Amino acid sequence: MQKITIKKILSKKNKIPITCITAYSKAVAQIADRYCDIILVGDSLGMVLHGMKTTREVKIDHMILYGKTVKNFVKKSLVVLDMPYRTYTNKFIAYKNAKKIIKLTRCDAIKLEGGKKIAKIIKYLVDKGIPVMGHVGLLPQSSATFKLKGRNFMQRKKILQDALAVSNAGAFAIVIECVVESLAKKITKSVSIPTIGIGASKYCDGQILVIDDMLGISDFFPKFVKRYSNLKEIIDKSIKNYTKDVKTRRFPSSKNVYK
Ligand code: KIV
Numbered sequence: 292m293q294k295i296t297i298k299k300i301l302s303k304k305n306k307i308p309i310t311c312i313t314a315y316s317k318a319v320a321q322i323a324d325r326y327c328d329i330i331l332v333g334d335s336l337g338m339v340l341h342g343m344k345t346t347r348e349v350k351i352d353h354m355i356l357y358g359k360t361v362k363n364f365v366k367k368s369l370v371v372l373d374m375p376y377r378t379y380t381n382k383f384i385a386y387k388n389a390k391k392i393i394k395l396t397r398c399d400a401i402k403l404e405g406g407k408k409i410a411k412i413i414k415y416l417v418d419k420g421i422p423v424m425g426h427v428g429l430l431p432q433s434s435a436t437f438k439l440k441g442r443n444f445m446q447r448k449k450i451l452q453d454a455l456a457v458s459n460a461g462a463f464a465i466v467i468e469c470v471v472e473s474l475a476k477k478i479t480k481s482v483s484i485p486t487i488g489i490g491a492s493k494y495c496d497g498q499i500l501v502i503d504d505m506l507g508i509s510d511f512f513p514k515f516v517k518r519y520s521n522l523k524e525i526i527d528k529s530i531k532n533y534t535k536d537v538k539t540r541r542f543p544s545s546k547n548v549y550k
Contacts, residue, residue, distance in 0.1 A: 295328050295369045297400070297422055297463045303328070304485045309464075309497025311487055312505070315340055319502055320361040324368050329464075329487070331402065331499060332358045334373040334432070339503040346431045347376040351388060358396035371424050372398040376432045379403055382415035389421050402466065404430040406453020410460040417461035425457030427478075428491065429469035437513070439490075441474035451478055458482040466499060467491040469515070490515030 303309050311329040314320045315336045323330050336357055337349035358372045372392060379385035389401050400422035403409055413423050427450055428440045441447045450470060457465050464485045467475050472492035479486045479494055488495030490513065500516060503509040507521040536542035 292367045294367055297369065300328060300369060300464060300485060304483075304496050309485055309487060311497055311499035313499070313501045314361050315357045315502075317360055317364045320364040323502075324365045327368050328497070329499070330361060330365055330368045330370050332361050332370065332372045332396075332398065333402075333501065334375050335501045339501060339509050345435070346373075349373075349375045351375055351378055351392065355392060355395050358392065358398050362396050362398050369400065370396075370398045371400045371402050372396060373402050379409065379412055382412045385412045385416060386419055386421070389416055393421065400424055400463065402426055404432045405457075406450070407456040410456040413457060413460035413462055423460075423462045424487075425454070425460075425462040425465040426468065427453040427457060427465060428467045428474075431468075437469070439469055439471065441470040447471075447474050447477075450474060451481065454478040454482050454486075458484050464497075467495060469513075 476494035
């Protein structure tokens with residue numbers, strides 16, 4: 292099993308679609324490692340695991356805890372970890388926090404949300420040897436509402452400029468979240484690094500989904516999510532049957548007993 296490097300990810304641009312998924316646990320990390328190029332320990336964990344209202348509530352210690360777990364059980368995929376809200380307010384704070392996160396989790400790269408405004412921070416981190424993935428379009432850390440981006444000219448222009456700034460600052464890839472297809476296509480053509488889409492059409496160089504959304508555990512059903520399972524229903528049935536068995540004394544049976 293060959294470890295996926297940033298060089299390998301870069302080489303896939305315009306050639307082979309890059310496969311990415313989020314993971315926060317040992318079990319999912321191990322399975323995702325069999326199939327995915329990139330595993331993101333996303334700050335979406337605050338909402339999907341802890342029921343937080345926004346990702347802004349996620350702290351650096353959450354990311355370190357889940358980052359360590361995932362990285363420990365990944366052998367092949369590139370592990371990227373989200374820098375939480377307000378942990379990269381300037382380049383010095385960003386470097387201090389990124390260094391701490393990488394030292395404690397041993398993850399391969401970090402992800403920052405934003406474009407032109409944070410380009411200098413990205414460049415500083417990259418110059419210091421920290422691999423950075425960018426994130427443009429819908430930015431959950433700064434946007435209170437979940438809204439499609441890139442319908443009007445000014446927004447399209449800004450998001451394209453953001454993507455170019457992130458790419459020119461030295462990021463090795465860029466997540467494009469929730470934008471219209473034509474804009475994702477334009478960005479992917481305009482930047483030299485791979486684009487990873489979430490709600491950003493097939494014209495990106497790769498795709499990412501939040502694991503709980505695609506497994507049907509979360510209650511988040513935007514149009515761009517394809518649900519590959521309905522685990523919520525499976526879990527519901529399993530717990531229902533278990534409690535029925537307990538009440539009727541069908542569980543534990545002779546098979547589950549030490550004699
Ligand atoms: O936090 C996250 O899971 C993310 C993805 C939506 C890309 O940033």
